[in-house]
Amino acid sequence: MNPSKISVFAPGLIGGSVALASSHFFPKATLAVWTRRSESLPPLRAALPKAEVGTEPGLARSSDLVVLAAPPAVLPELVRSILPYLSPSTLVTDVSSVKESVEKSVAPLLQGRARWIGSHPMAGSENSGLGAARTGLFQNAPVILTPTASTASTTTRDASSFWQALGARILTMSPESHDEQVARISHLPHLISSALVLAAGKKSLPLAGPGYRDTTRIAAGPSELWSEILLENRREILAALKDFRSSMDALASALDQKDPQSLQKILDEAAGIRRNLSPSS
Amino acid sequence: MNPSKISVFAPGLIGGSVALASSHFFPKATLAVWTRRSESLPPLRAALPKAEVGTEPGLARSSDLVVLAAPPAVLPELVRSILPYLSPSTLVTDVSSVKESVEKSVAPLLQGRARWIGSHPMAGSENSGLGAARTGLFQNAPVILTPTASTASTTTRDASSFWQALGARILTMSPESHDEQVARISHLPHLISSALVLAAGKKSLPLAGPGYRDTTRIAAGPSELWSEILLENRREILAALKDFRSSMDALASALDQKDPQSLQKILDEAAGIRRNLSPSS
Numbered sequence: 426m427n428p429s430k431i432s433v434f435a436p437g438l439i440g441g442s443v444a445l446a447s448s449h450f451f452p453k454a455t456l457a458v459w460t461r462r463s464e465s466l467p468p469l470r471a472a473l474p475k476a477e478v479g480t481e482p483g484l485a486r487s488s489d490l491v492v493l494a495a496p497p498a499v500l501p502e503l504v505r506s507i508l509p510y511l512s513p514s515t516l517v518t519d520v521s522s523v524k525e526s527v528e529k530s531v532a533p534l535l536q537g538r539a540r541w542i543g544s545h546p547m548a549g550s551e552n553s554g555l556g557a558a559r560t561g562l563f564q565n566a567p568v569i570l571t572p573t574a575s576t577a578s579t580t581t582r583d584a585s586s587f588w589q590a591l592g593a594r595i596l597t598m599s600p601e602s603h604d605e606q607v608a609r610i611s612h613l614p615h616l617i618s619s620a621l622v623l624a625a626g627k628k629s630l631p632l633a634g635p636g637y638r639d640t641t642r643i644a645a646g647p648s649e650l651w652s653e654i655l656l657e658n659r660r661e662i663l664a665a666l667k668d669f670r671s672s673m674d675a676l677a678s679a680l681d682q683k684d685p686q687s688l689q690k691i692l693d694e695a696a697g698i699r700r701n702l703s704p705s706s
Numbered sequence: 707m708n709p710s711k712i713s714v715f716a717p718g719l720i721g722g723s724v725a726l727a728s729s730h731f732f733p734k735a736t737l738a739v740w741t742r743r744s745e746s747l748p749p750l751r752a753a754l755p756k757a758e759v760g761t762e763p764g765l766a767r768s769s770d771l772v773v774l775a776a777p778p779a780v781l782p783e784l785v786r787s788i789l790p791y792l793s794p795s796t797l798v799t800d801v802s803s804v805k806e807s808v809e810k811s812v813a814p815l816l817q818g819r820a821r822w823i824g825s826h827p828m829a830g831s832e833n834s835g836l837g838a839a840r841t842g843l844f845q846n847a848p849v850i851l852t853p854t855a856s857t858a859s860t861t862t863r864d865a866s867s868f869w870q871a872l873g874a875r876i877l878t879m880s881p882e883s884h885d886e887q888v889a890r891i892s893h894l895p896h897l898i899s900s901a902l903v904l905a906a907g908k909k910s911l912p913l914a915g916p917g918y919r920d921t922t923r924i925a926a927g928p929s930e931l932w933s934e935i936l937l938e939n940r941r942e943i944l945a946a947l948k949d950f951r952s953s954m955d956a957l958a959s960a961l962d963q964k965d966p967q968s969l970q971k972i973l974d975e976a977a978g979i980r981r982n983l984s985p986s987s
Binding site for chain 1: 847877887891892894899913914915916917920923924925926928934943947950953964969970974975976983
């Protein structure tokens, strides 16, 4: 995909990084960035001096690609506002970390009006907002595309090519499979990380070593955003939590019964799985 | 403390790093390094060309400081083997991550024979062994000293001064308080991290982003060592696990009841605590 105009709507951490990376990797394309709040315009102009920035949905006009980075709950309203400025060849995607509900709320609105596919860049941070955005956020990050039966293969191909240009590696799966797997690899860790912080409390913080730092880093993330993400994917997260509980119970019972063989066996199984993950890709 | 001879017993990740850092920060001191297995002598000589290395406990002779880096279960035997080579002024410490049981097993053996104080450098890694050791491991790392009613203040002072020379920041507390707090800040996170890996399984690994990577990094650690640590501190870990469960249950119930207010409130509380931790110290 070689877009001549890219629009980014709602530039926080992810959207802002998409805008920065687009401006870096597609230097010849026109970049338009929309924000809901006029107070955000001065920092946007400072971060992206060559972009058209504004609060009017008409910024989407003539775009080859529109990236919607707003929270899932406001996506339908945002999509309706830009409909007049889309053409059937415009590629529209999002960056939400839940996909089945977004697919249901957004795809029907865009049918016949634009080419739609869901995207989920797995490149968060405990920081949020435009100030935390950076050009390299997607380097080696997994980006999951969620085509459905009605997605044209050229749409998937063009979305892949865009994210790959930003440095990402692409995975493709159905919205349902996405939500199930992401519940386990991203949402459950967030929930658990928060519970760990609460169990340790404030008193022991001066003792924190790298183990505590790493396991709880994401718990410092924006609670409003995370509350929304977790609720959107609650069914899958509760299923994942069931499996988590049974592993935790097995560990607790080995401890309770002073059973080094069982304890080491469970720890070993986890270590074996975790070591499949390369350190830096 | 300005030791003219430092001995390190059982150089894995922590002991090896103590040896490397001692050789760097006390270049004039004699360094002796003991290992149980003669196969470990060639890599030890390669890593520490200026140190005396060997498998004889007599290496401890004339040391001002002896650092015992063996697992808690073998410390009493190790201490007995070096007793003939200690003097009442020798400072002996360990690096175990449990302190009450070590205090009970080691302090009586050394009473009147050497100056003893427990140390716990909070500077682990998912890697283990001498190969992972590095000079800078203790830079800005918390090292907890656990003096008791019978510890002379000069002993605490000398142990502090040694670890500070290696770059650490010192915290002092009783062995009991250490075990209680470390259960929450280090041992519970390890247990939970392993359960998270098992709940996510192998299938979703290609989707792993930084959240999963960080929350589960320590689960790749050596299971034998961790099994021993967790069992040594089982009582405190099971108590911490109880608090963890009640936070997790509160989060699960907010999810189950689709209650954004409660969910966000709990996430917010955790984020508020976690943000007290400075990013890099």
